[in-house]
Amino acid sequence: MVTHAVEAVDLVKTYPAGRKNPPLRALDGLTVSVPEGVVLGLLGPNGAGKSTTVKILTTLSRADSGTAHVAGYDVNCDQDKVRHAIGYVPQKSSSDPMATGLENLVLSGRIFGLPRAEAVQRARELLAGFGLAEHAGRPVKTYSGGMQRKLDVALGLVHRPRVLFLDEPTTGLDPEARADLWNEVLRLSGQEGLTVLLTTHYLEEADRLAGQLAIVDHGKIVAEGTPESLKASLRGDSVQVELVDPDTDGTIRLLLRQLPGVGEIVVEGNTLRARVDRGATAVPAVLGLLEDKEIPVVAVTVSRPSLDDVYLQHTGRSFKVAEAAG
Ligand SMILES: Nc1ncnc2c1ncn2[C@@H]1O[C@H](COP(=O)(O)OP(=O)(O)OP(=O)(O)O)[C@@H](O)[C@H]1O
Structure with a gap:
């Protein structure tokens, strides 16, 4: 039997859109699940509802209706348990640029309740794992974009979460740094059995990194499957x-x-x-x-057929056109 690390059913989320406008329906009955140990890519153009979904699943926002469980816990009723079971890497870095990589990781470990010695040990382990050991003592503001992003992911892993949420992990990275981070994520999923839910609006990233894909359009999942099966269906x-x-x-x-x-x-x-x-x-x-x-x-x-063709088939418009429209 497949166990699901993430299970969201019929999520609806509206945002106020000003006095004269009807509320904006960011999620319109979104249902998605992620089997344990799988990297699931939530692929959609700007404004499709990806970040809103992640915010609900990481307890940062509440859905108007629908249910969601992460690592078996209800995101509304068991918020603390969910927060301890997940790592969350937001779109914008949460590291302190003036502190070193090591200091950032140790502080994060301490916030999660690790004793100092253990926090230092875990920080060193993560720095080594992400190839940052030799930069441990440098302030983060001197890191390259790729190094900063790896540190962000490491920060999300300090407390050994079961599920990692990555919100557009490689936006702004050059192709080499992007490929490097993809390899790290694949290693975490393959060797450590981590479940990963990542959002992306890069078709190539979805194709290369995600074992399973869910295509989001206007707050709904319009197609699901492995990248290969989605393309083969055309x-x-x-x-x-x-x-x-x-x-x-x-x-x-x-x-x-x-x-x-x-x-x-x-x-x-x-x-x-x-x-x-x-x-x-x-x-x-x-x-x-x-x-x-x-x-x-x-x-x-x-x-x-490419993933762009898959997107076109299910939404009636090309991904690039949808992106440009916002
Ligand atoms: N706090 C908010 N208040 C009002 N509207 C919001 C808020 N957050 C998101 N929205 C709107 O909800 C819709 C979905 O936004 P969301 O950020 O989830 O999309 P996304 O797929 O993550 O896009 P992107 O790739 O640009 O991050 C968009 O129309 C957005 O403008």
């Missing part, structure tokens, strides 16, 4: 047409739409992305049509 291929000039009046989109086997088409700047039944037959047809109409093309590429 038939056909994705064809990308890069034009010399943008399709400002939508003519090219309409033309392509008429070809047999071509499904939804998304336009992003000079690029048109179409779902097609078979890439191998669609590419020559697309190229032939555009050549006939003397429409200049930079490139046409075909690929297997």
Whole structure:
């Protein structure tokens, strides 16, 4: 039997939106669960409701209705037990920039009730685990962005939680630091059996890091599964047409739409992305049509469906377009 480290059912959360406006429904019946030892990615564009979900699950906010259990405890009735069972790494760092990495970790351990010697030992263990041992004595303000983020994660682990919440853990990090942090999270989950719920609006992060994905849109989960199963559930291929000039009046989109086997088409700047039944037959047809109409093309590429295609399938819009809309 699968035991769930996190179980949220039908969460609704509204925020006041000013006197003349109806309340904003940030969560609209969100249901999600995370099996023990799994890294679950909550993927959605800005404003989808990811942070609100995390705040409710970490007892920082209360849902208007619905239920949630974390590590078996009710987030409303057993708040202290939940707080001891979880680690929470918020979007904004909670470390003291003037204190050293070691001091930050020891203080955090003391706050969780560890005796001083034990807090120091745990701090040193975490610094070593995250490759920060040689920087233990430096003020955090001198750390690189990647080092600071690793320290943030270490701070969330001081009290050996069973479930770790990471709210957009790699926002603002360069690709190398991002990959480094992904490896740390995978190590924690693989070797230490930690359950991780992370929020992200990076499709690549969701694809690479999450064993399970839940796609959030307008306060609801619209699709769930492993990244592979979600992509495999889409038939056909994705064809990308890069034009010399943008399709400002939508003519090219309409033309392509008429070809047999071509499904939804998304336009992003000079690029048109179409779902097609078979890439191998669609590419020559697309190229032939555009050549006939003397429409200049930079490139046409075909690929297997991506998470962006999965998102499009379930929400009717491309992830980038949803992000830009906020
Ligand atoms: N304290 C608040 N008061 C009013 N509205 C809020 C508050 N917190 C969040 N919201 C609104 O609720 C919706 C969901 O916000 P939330 O922060 O959960 O989204 P998100 O998916 O985490 O987005 P992001 O990726 O930008 O962090 C948004 O429309 C947001 O503006």
